[in-house]
Amino acid sequence: AQKVTQAQTEISVVEKEDVTLDCVYETRDTTYYLFWYKQPPSGELVFLIRRNSFDEQNEISGRYSWNFQKSTSSFNFTITASQVVDSAVYFCALSEAGVTTDSWGKLQFGAGTQVVVTP
Amino acid sequence: GAVVSQHPSWVICKSGTSVKIECRSLDFQATTMFWYRQFPKQSLMLMATSNEGSKATYEQGVEKDKFLINHASLTLSTLTVTSAHPEDSSFYICSASLPLGSGAKNIQYFGAGTRLSVL
Numbered sequence: 641a642q643k644v645t646q647a648q649t650e651i652s653v654v655e656k657e658d659v660t661l662d663c664v665y666e667t668r669d670t671t672y673y674l675f676w677y678k679q680p681p682s683g684e685l686v687f688l689i690r691r692n693s694f695d696e697q698n699e700i701s702g703r704y705s706w707n708f709q710k711s712t713s714s715f716n717f718t719i720t721a722s723q724v725v726d727s728a729v730y731f732c733a734l735s736e737a738g739v740t741t742d743s744w745g746k747l748q749f750g751a752g753t754q755v756v757v758t759p
Numbered sequence: 760g761a762v763v764s765q766h767p768s769w770v771i772c773k774s775g776t777s778v779k780i781e782c783r784s785l786d787f788q789a790t791t792m793f794w795y796r797q798f799p800k801q802s803l804m805l806m807a808t809s810n811e812g813s814k815a816t817y818e819q820g821v822e823k824d825k826f827l828i829n830h831a832s833l834t835l836s837t838l839t840v841t842s843a844h845p846e847d848s849s850f851y852i853c854s855a856s857l858p859l860g861s862g863a864k865n866i867q868y869f870g871a872g873t874r875l876s877v878l
Contacts, residue, residue, distance in 0.1 A: 673865045675866070677869075682871065683850060683852075683871060683872040683874070684869060684870070684871040684872060685803075685852065685854075685869035686869075687866055687867070687868060687869075690865070690866055731802065731803070735865050745791060745808070745856060745865060746793070746805060746808065747793070747803075747805070747854075747867055748805075749802045749803045750802065751801070751802045752801075752802050
C-alpha cells in the first residue's frame with residue numbers, strides 16, 4: 641500500500657510566485673518522521689526539512705515553510721517567491737519508528753512533484 | 760551537513776560484465792547506508808539496507824546475488840551489479856544516516872548517484 645502520496649505530478653509557475661506542494665501520508669506508527677527532499681536535474685537528492693510526529697509546529701526557514709497537520713495526515717511544503725533555481729523534483733518521504741513495522745530508518749518516498757519555474 | 764560521496768557518477772559497460780559502485784561518508788561514520796534505484800521520471804525505490812559488519816537486508820523482489828552489497832567499514836559501502844544486462848540500466852543512489860544519538864537522527868544524506876548504462 642502506498643504510504644506517501646504526492647498527487648501533483650507537475651507544477652509550473654512564473655518566477656516570484658509561491659508554490660505549494662501537497663503530501664499525504666499513511667502510517668500506523670505513532671512515532672515517525674516526515675521529510676522533504678529536492679532533486680535538481682543533476683540527480684543528487686538534497687535534504688530540505690524534517691519533522692517528527694510529535695511536533696506539529698509549523699515553521700518558516702528562509703523561503704521554505706511547511707504545514708504539518710496530523711489530523712489530515714498531511715505535510716505540505718511551500719516555496720515563497722520562487723526562483724528559477726528552485727526548478728527540480730521535490731519528494732516527500734516518511735520514516736517510521738518501526739514500532740509496528742520493521743521499517744525503522746527506511747525512507748518511503750512519494751512519487752515526486754516536478755516544479756518548473758520560468759523567468 | 761554530512762557529505763556522502765558516490766563513485767563513479769556515470770558508467771557504461773558491456774552486457775555480462777560486473778560493475779562496482781562505491782558510497783562513502785566523508786565526514787561522519789555511517790553504521791547504516793541505503794541503496795536505491797531510480798528509473799526515469801519515477802521515484803526512488805529502496806533496494807537494500809547496508810549495515811556495517813553484517814549482511815545487507817534486501818527489499819522484496821531485489822535479487823541478492825545480482826546486487827551484491829558490502830559494508831566493510833563505517834565509511835564505505837559498495838554495490839556490485841553482477842553480470843549486468845540492459846534491464847539493469849538505471850540511476851543508482853546511495854544514502855547514509857548519522858548514528859543514533861546524533862541530533863540529525865533519521866536524516867539520510869544522499870550521494871550524487873551513479874548512472875549505469877549497460878550495452
